[in-house]
Amino acid sequence: MIKVLYKNQEFDNYEEFISCVNEYFGANYWIMNRSKVDIDKEDGKFKRVQYTCHRNGKKIKSRGTGERPNQKYYANGCQCQVYMRFKKRGNGKNKYVITDLNLNHNHEEDLNPDFYAFHPKNRKLSEDQLTEITEMLKTRAKPALISNHVKEKYGINFTGKDVYNLNQKVFNDEYEFCLLTQLIV
Numbered sequence: 708m709i710k711v712l713y714k715n716q717e718f719d720n721y722e723e724f725i726s727c728v729n730e731y732f733g734a735n736y737w738i739m740n741r742s743k744v745d746i747d748k749e750d751g752k753f754k755r756v757q758y759t760c761h762r763n764g765k766k767i768k769s770r771g772t773g774e775r776p777n778q779k780y781y782a783n784g785c786q787c788q789v790y791m792r793f794k795k796r797g798n799g800k801n802k803y804v805i806t807d808l809n810l811n812h813n814h815e816e817d818l819n820p821d822f823y824a825f826h827p828k829n830r831k832l833s834e835d836q837l838t839e840i841t842e843m844l845k846t847r848a849k850p851a852l853i854s855n856h857v858k859e860k861y862g863i864n865f866t867g868k869d870v871y872n873l874n875q876k877v878f879n880d881e882y883e884f885c886l887l888t889q890l891i892v
């Protein structure tokens with residue numbers, strides 16, 4: 708069933724809300740940032756969460772002086788957002804409610820499968836996956852081999868460049884591989 712989002716939509720728990728928005732964003736190839744998170748200090752529950760489009764924010768007008776540090780390169784002022792508030796009603800009737808919603812983007816060129824799949828946000832690996840890839844790096848496996856492995860096993864577009872960058876981060880050296888690599892496949 709295709710997930711929908713609408714104003715005043717209610718969820719019984721936070722996980723349900725998260726899986727619904729993530730599925731919706733993914734199905735439509737939207738890159739959204741969790742831009743606001745407000746957690747109740749007493750019970751640790753999420754009180755308010757806001758997702759905004761990755762192009763939300765002020766557009767950079769010029770590269771000259773006067774640029775503010777919070778201005779983002781991609782930003783074009785897109786107002787697409789999902790705002791969720793926790794409504795405490797007691798007696799097991801507590802709900803997570805979408806209280807504000809704007810499903811309109813002011814851009815189209817980056818709402819497609821390719822842009823979505825290759826956006827850095829969707830190329831991130833989990834801790835376990837990173838550990839696995841780091842082990843592969845120790846064997847000096849070729850970047851293309853690692854890249855294919857991640858794509859096949861996890862469906863993530865972890866590019867050869869990503870492999871190179873990870874190697875630099877972990878081992879602080881240039882990517883080199885020896886002939887032994889050929890035996891690893």
Ligand SMILES: [Zn+2]
Pocket residue numbers: 760761762763785786787811812813814
């Ligand atoms: Zn947008």
